[in-house]
Amino acid sequence: MDDIRTSLEKEYPDAEIQKNQVLTLQDWQDKWVNHNISFHQEEGDPLLKKHLDTFLSGGNGLRVFFPLCGKAVEMRWFADLGHSVVGVEISELGIREFFTDQNLSYSEEPVTEIPGAKVFKSSSGNISLYCCSIFDLPRANIGLFDRIWDRGALVAINPCDQQRYADIMLSLTRKGFRYFLSVLSYDPTKHLGPPFYFTHADIEKLFGKLST
Template identity: 50%
Template sequence: MAVQASRVVTLVEWDDRWQEGQIGFHQSHVHKMLERNIDRVLRGRRGVRFFFPLCGKAVDMKWLADMGHSVVGVEFSEKGIRQFFEEQNVSYEEAAVPDLPGAKLFKSTDGKISLYQSDIYNFSSTIAGKFGAIWDRGSLVAINPCDRNRYAALITSLMDKDCRYLLDTFLYNPELYKGPPFFVSDEEVEHLFGQMCDIELLESVDALSDKFKKWGLDAITENAHLLTLKNS
């Protein structure tokens, strides 16, 4: 972790990646860890409000909306948001957000999917309330390591008392790759969320693929954690 601690990717750099199509983090299919663990997240609930931090154009959002849930996402890249609606053939409307200066809200006409174009650190529960579920597929591993405490405080503030937070992390040798996605150990997850949340490791899989090999990695593990507020 120490070798990545000072690594900073600016919002402009993130937006440039979208503009240039450098979005190797995007998946054209529903994430397998979400599919395999969705019952643990839902726990029998219907019509759950899901939060997607740094949502990009994740197809998982459409999948959940089609199941009858509602989705709220935050993404800095307007291009990524527009591509989501266009590629998923979902009609939408856009509007300014009075409580988020400079931000825009892109909302499906059926009201099931609301995506905010904004710096995530400007977002809060006063904008869209709290959530019954959070799917963090590539957010904690993407934010700058120096911002993790602030990020954890934001995420826990968005959790309703019955919220079930599915968190995806990567373990690899950070000496071999500078990130993002960044190395996030289980100990770091405990440090960030352990005071507020009970943490359960649901799944740990070998994720080494040709993509990761090209990054210089010889091993990488992907973990799925389920976080729930203590005393909930």
């Protein structure tokens, strides 16, 4: 991995107050049902816009992974540039809203390796969104990726599951991949999360030498 970029404003020495905070998959599904999705960015992420050329680094036909994708408009950006997009999202409603909002036709089929899971594919074939838990996804053998865009994913993972999440992300990467990670730094005593608080040390602990 060439780099991991982090959006950190300042760091606080300790975030132990957050370590036992847990949201269930049902909690996240309920957010979509109740339209409590303030994490969604209608115009896309400005940080990605700013660094898009560096992130892509002139690559053509890249495979780009979106963990906890929701209905991120950036998925359409990459598809329109000729790249192949794969995402995972627990909310079927969120996935359907993506295709509706982007006026894209799609098909759906079961994922045989994961009971109850589905994959939604654009008619063009370059967007595939899996409806399942991120922790079940490796069983679907989705292949390896050249790029990972992680905004709102790692910061939404329960602290007790963050190392397992990081291990899965790194297991999905090809040689020479780029992982663009956007996290938050704030006073964790003022907000229990998610989004959860991260320091540079936290990132290094999760991703090791690849975080430099």
